[in-house]
Amino acid sequence: MTTARRDTYTPETLLSVAVQVFIERGYDGTSMEHLSKAAGISKSSIYHHVAGKEELLRRAVSRALDELFGILDEEHARVGSAAGRLEYVVRRMVEVLMAELPYVTLLLRVRGNTDTERWALERRREFDHRVAALLKDAAAKGDVRADVEVRLATRLVFGMINSIVEWYRPDAADGRAGAGEREGEREVVDAVARLVFGGLRKG
Amino acid sequence: MTTARRDTYTPETLLSVAVQVFIERGYDGTSMEHLSKAAGISKSSIYHHVAGKEELLRRAVSRALDELFGILDEEHARVGSAAGRLEYVVRRMVEVLMAELPYVTLLLRVRGNTDTERWALERRREFDHRVAALLKDAAAKGDVRADVEVRLATRLVFGMINSIVEWYRPDAADGRAGAGEREGEREVVDAVARLVFGGLRKG
Numbered sequence: 001m002t003t004a005r006r007d008t009y010t011p012e013t014l015l016s017v018a019v020q021v022f023i024e025r026g027y028d029g030t031s032m033e034h035l036s037k038a039a040g041i042s043k044s045s046i047y048h049h050v051a052g053k054e055e056l057l058r059r060a061v062s063r064a065l066d067e068l069f070g071i072l073d074e075e076h077a078r079v080g081s082a083a084g085r086l087e088y089v090v091r092r093m094v095e096v097l098m099a100e101l102p103y104v105t106l107l108l109r110v111r112g113n114t115d116t117e118r119w120a121l122e123r124r125r126e127f128d129h130r131v132a133a134l135l136k137d138a139a140a141k142g143d144v145r146a147d148v149e150v151r152l153a154t155r156l157v158f159g160m161i162n163s164i165v166e167w168y169r170p171d172a173a174d175g176r177a178g179a180g181e182r183e184g185e186r187e188v189v190d191a192v193a194r195l196v197f198g199g200l201r202k203g
Numbered sequence: 204m205t206t207a208r209r210d211t212y213t214p215e216t217l218l219s220v221a222v223q224v225f226i227e228r229g230y231d232g233t234s235m236e237h238l239s240k241a242a243g244i245s246k247s248s249i250y251h252h253v254a255g256k257e258e259l260l261r262r263a264v265s266r267a268l269d270e271l272f273g274i275l276d277e278e279h280a281r282v283g284s285a286a287g288r289l290e291y292v293v294r295r296m297v298e299v300l301m302a303e304l305p306y307v308t309l310l311l312r313v314r315g316n317t318d319t320e321r322w323a324l325e326r327r328r329e330f331d332h333r334v335a336a337l338l339k340d341a342a343a344k345g346d347v348r349a350d351v352e353v354r355l356a357t358r359l360v361f362g363m364i365n366s367i368v369e370w371y372r373p374d375a376a377d378g379r380a381g382a383g384e385r386e387g388e389r390e391v392v393d394a395v396a397r398l399v400f401g402g403l404r405k406g
Contacts, residue, residue: 083404135403144403148394156398159366160359167358191351195359199402200338200347201286 009041011049011059018056019102027057027106028113054116061110061120064103067096068127083143086134090196093131093161094189098168105165128154157196164188212244214252214262221259222305230260230309231316257319264313264323267306270299271330286346289337293399296334296364297392301371308368331357360399367391 017039021030032053036043050056071077076088097104110120132154138144148156168188170181220242224233235256239246253259274280279291300307313323335357341347351359371391373384 086403138403143405145397145401145405148397148403149390152391152394153398153403155370156363156366156394157403159369160363163359163362163366166362187352188355191355191359194348194351195356195402196398197402197404198348199398199400199404200289200341200351200356200360201400201402202346202348 009039009045009049014039014041014046014049015056015059015063016102018053019060019106022057022060022106023102023109027053027110027117054114057106057114058116058119060103061107061116061123064096064100064107065120065123065127067100067103068093069123071096072127072130081143082134082137082141086131086138086144087193087197089131089134090157090161091189091193094164094192095185097161097164098170098185098188101165101168101170108162108165128158131158160196161192164192212242212248212252217242217244217249217252218259218262218266219305221256222263222309225260225263225309226305226312230256230313230320257317260309260317261319261322263306264310264319264326267299267303267310268323268326268330270303270306271296272326274299275330275333284346285337285340285344289334289341289347290396290400292334292337293360293364294392294396297367297395298388300364300367301373301388301391304368304371304373311365311368331361334361363399364395367395 018030018035021034021038025034030053032043032046035053035056036046039046050059071089071092074088074092077085077092079085080088107120107124110117110124112118112121132150135144135154135157136150139146139150221233221238224237224241228237233256235246235249238256238259239249242249253262274292274295277291277295280288280295282288283291310323310327313320313327315321315324335353338347338357338360339353342349342353
């Protein structure tokens, strides 16, 4: 009974298959036929769960966006110095990116041809602005350098963080997992925090 | 006569049109038909210049690769402290990326389905290794922090630099050009150098 239950499709498993297909073929290049084949279930079974592929896209990018915006509500993102809050947010962004890798990857590839894509881009911009505001506060307090324009600094820091999706794979070549995998994750989080705040030059 | 001459297709102008189409449609999604339409010349005219679309891809990514590898042969990349040479290379990488924006953008999107794409990926890796070796030297000399693993630091720094192709446009919204445009370029180069070497934290 338990085995049969595992094979049953839930909206959750369908979503994770759809995200893989969207990433591989691009959202525009994905048809319901592709999704049906990849999931190994009929199109009508998919329609039992969702109205169509745009609903799957909305659910997928919502998952990434909810996790990212969730960071800003966490205590360490709200309490303390602007610089301390900024560092906390940067570290948590890297953690969320690695924990929700396919969802964040898809979010970063969204281009804006449908309502859902335009909505996702709008939400991304909103998140960028919230982090830029934190950076501005920290610069105003004198805790962060003011000789790089805030919007430019935000873009470059986001560029470094977001580039992690290009190479980070939780099941790395050495096949380590569990504790080792979490160790690899912490190494990346620490590296980003050190470079973003301290730079390469020896302090 | 001069006007007619301007309309004449050269391998150079054909290349710049092809690069735009490759970026917009993806290399796999581009046919000779698409190139012919975009260039406004017949397919046979294109075949007069090149053997096919793969040759256009090879020429385009070669242009980006030649410029990048050229940096490593420049005097300031060869002479001086490892840290100084590294900073010079980082600055020049940003300059080349902005000056050769479409060519570098295409190079960064190459995925590896054809011989030319695999060759381009191999050359990119080679370039990454050359810069990583410089970083390693600088760390060994004690000029660059050693608490971030060299390969990871290289990836993150390249991630920041390469992300510039996502938003940098030479003809920015305010329509400035000439001196103003070069000023915008210098601002980006300085910002990257400051963040990569000094980080956000106030020194």
